[in-house]
Amino acid sequence: MRLDTGPLRVRNFRLLFAARSISYFGTYLAPIAVAFAVLDLTGSASDTGIAFACWTLAQVSTLMVGGVVADRLPRRLVMVGSDAGNLCVRTLMGVLLISGHAHVWEIFVLQALGGAATAFYSPASSGLVPEVVDARQLQQANSFMGVARYLAFPLGAATGGAIVATIGSGTALLVDGGTYAASALLLSGVQLPARVHAAAAPNFLRELREGWQAFTEHTWVWLLTAWVAFYFLITYAPFFVLGPYIAKHSLGGAGA
Numbered sequence: 001m002r003l004d005t006g007p008l009r010v011r012n013f014r015l016l017f018a019a020r021s022i023s024y025f026g027t028y029l030a031p032i033a034v035a036f037a038v039l040d041l042t043g044s045a046s047d048t049g050i051a052f053a054c055w056t057l058a059q060v061s062t063l064m065v066g067g068v069v070a071d072r073l074p075r076r077l078v079m080v081g082s083d084a085g086n087l088c089v090r091t092l093m094g095v096l097l098i099s100g101h102a103h104v105w106e107i108f109v110l111q112a113l114g115g116a117a118t119a120f121y122s123p124a125s126s127g128l129v130p131e132v133v134d135a136r137q138l139q140q141a142n143s144f145m146g147v148a149r150y151l152a153f154p155l156g157a158a159t160g161g162a163i164v165a166t167i168g169s170g171t172a173l174l175v176d177g178g179t180y181a182a183s184a185l186l187l188s189g190v191q192l193p194a195r196v197h198a199a200a201a202p203n204f205l206r207e208l209r210e211g212w213q214a215f216t217e218h219t220w221v222w223l224l225t226a227w228v229a230f231y232f233l234i235t236y237a238p239f240f241v242l243g244p245y246i247a248k249h250s251l252g253g254a255g256a
Helices: 011-042 045-072 075-099 104-132 135-166 169-188 204-217 219-250
Strands: none
Touching: 011 045, 011 075, 011 104, 011 135, 011 169, 011 219, 045 075, 045 104, 075 104, 075 169, 104 135, 135 169
16 A cells, blocks of 8 residues: 655655754754753753743744734745744854853843744744645645654654753754754755735735734634643643753753
8 A cells, every 4th residue: 555645746845844844853852952951050940931931922922923924925935034043043052051151041032032033934834835735735735744743742852852961951952953954954945936916015014903803803713822822831831841850850860
């Protein structure tokens, strides 16, 4: 029985899929490194939580802006720009940690910058998939993306823990920076025709207002958003905050 690779036979989708897969891997590698970096600096679970809150709040607060930008500019370009921003963030964080000159407030600031950069990547990525495959392959293409994401979670987290345990958090963050560089290079190879925009594009602020109104007027949208936020609170918070704290203070470190 042959596996139906469908959209993977399309060059542009292969590049996008590879970029997203690498990006997902880094996404789940980084929190382990950040958690142990903060714990090494202060030993505080509260500070670890603040570091992740900086990322999340920055991402959520700028997500709508990222969506409007992704609708106005080439989505591939927006994604490459986001990757470049996160490459700088993770590289600087890694260098600060390896050099021994890192302060926890710097981690907080860099986390916020990384979260804001990611807010531009997510909507652009979702909108790019229909541009690289036809409508008949869209469902399967999204399924491939979902599988890549779920596989990346255990692989990325385990790799992050292994690197932190053997070499250190700073090196793990440099590896994460490398995943952003690889993603940007792959996305640069995606070739699409120029997008045609309407002659009179809506005002940027007007688009933001319309997006916010659409969000608040549809009950199911904000209820789903609230549920997803709650889900991440009860699943990711114990894994990425309490887990590293217990590992460091009770189990001997990241190797646990």
